[in-house]
Amino acid sequence: MVGERVHRRTYSVDVAAPAGVVYGLIADTTQWPLFLTSTIHVERLDFDGVRDRFHTWAEVNGSVKSWLSHRTLDAGARRIDFHQEAPAGPAPSLGGRWTVEATAPDRSRLVLDHELTVADTRPEDTARMLQATDTTSTTELDRLKATAERWDRLDALLLSFEESVHVKGPAELVYDFLCGIADWPGRVPHVxxxxxxxxxxxxxxxxxxxxxxxxxxxxxxxxxICFPHAFRIVSKETTPGEPLQAHTTEWSVLPDENDVTVCAQHQVLLHEDPRTRTGTAAARAHVRDLLGGQSNTVLNLAKRHAETAIRTLRTGS
Structure with a gap:
């Protein structure tokens, strides 16, 4: 009979930021798509301030994986215990904890402990899995360190905005246009x-x-990531260009009486300008105008797609 072996791994990084700031970044996983390169989307399912259950989509070894996780947050101890319900990889179970230790008023140490079980089969499979865990964990710590150490400048680097249009047509037709991005060339001018x-x-x-x-x-x-029953699409650019460091979008179609409102919500993290150590007002304005203009184009084309189809059905009846 093939057995299982528990492997424990510990990773840590020193951060030039207050412990409370670092803990805040760990506690709010909904922001991880902006701060962690591999995380595509986090869908929070239940949260009462202590117990947290969420669904994560992330790039793992070149493909998109998803899993459900439980967490227990202890803000006083700056500790978060986590466990994946069904791990994305071949490990039968995966859990651990995040801990933030204050080492000075403006310095801290972030520690990540992993506990994973591995089927006791081929040694090379175990080695490959542990190596992937090591690589992912150290990369996450480095990205969180880089983000936390800009804590006093993050407000200038983060940008959030929304565009919306009202549509006199069914949500299904609007969503059909948004989901069918393969058909956008020739229909959407900038694509x-x-x-x-x-x-x-x-x-x-x-x-x-x-x-x-x-x-x-x-x-x-x-x-x-498409949610057809909720008429939502969430997305993340995995190869953002300057001045973007990270960019996520949520397209949503919201029924309103007999009509719908369709929205595009953008979350952006800008690269830091090395001359000012902030995001410049010019960069913020450029991103706002560019992404807002492109979104408006798509939203109005989705509106025309739905309303034209409705008019055609009515005149043909």
């Missing part, structure tokens, strides 16, 4: 090419070529 791969239902990996206002052609890759 020149869109190559979509959907290896698992509802998870679109999209490679696009876009051009706005006569500028250069930009190639990008985006992962989109």
């Amino acid at each position: 020149l090419r869109a190559e979509v791969t959907e290896e698992q239902p509802g998870v679109q990996v999209v490679r696009t070529e876009t051009r706005s206002a006569g500028g250069p052609v930009r190639t990008a890759e985006t992962v989109r």
Whole structure:
């Protein structure tokens, strides 16, 4: 009979930021898509301030994986215990804890402990799994350290805004347009090419070529998680270009009486300007205008798609 072995790994990093700031970054997983490169989306399911249950989508070894997690938060001890309900990888179980230790008023140490069981089969499989755990964990710690050490400047680097339009048509037709990004070239002016791969239902990996206002052609890759029953699509650019460090979008179609409102919500983390150690007002304005303009174009085309279909059905009846 094949047995299982428990492996324990500990990782730590010293951070030039107050312990409370570091703990806050760990506690709010909904912001992780902006701060952690591999995290695509976090969908919080239940949270009462202490117990937290959420669904995570992330890039793991070149593909998108998802899993459910439970966490117990202890703000006083700055400790968070976690356990994955069904781990994304081959480990039968995976859990651990985050701990933040204050080492000075403005310095701290972030510690991540992992406990995972591995089927006691081929040694090379175990070695590969532990190596992947080591790589992911150290990368996460480095990204959280880099974010925490800009804690006094994050407000200047974070940008959030929303565009919306009212549509006299059904949510299904609006969502159909938003989900069908493969059809956007030739319909959406700034989208020149869109190559979509959907290896698992509802998870679109999209490679696009876009051009706005006569500028250069930009190639990008985006992962989109589609929730058709809720008429929502959440996405993250996995290859953001300057001045973006991270960019996520949520498209949502909200029924309103007989009509709907369709929204595009953007969350952006800007690269820090090395001359000012902040995000410049010019960069914020540029991103707001560019992404807002592109969103408005898509929203109004989705509106026309739905309303034209309704008019066609009515005149043909």
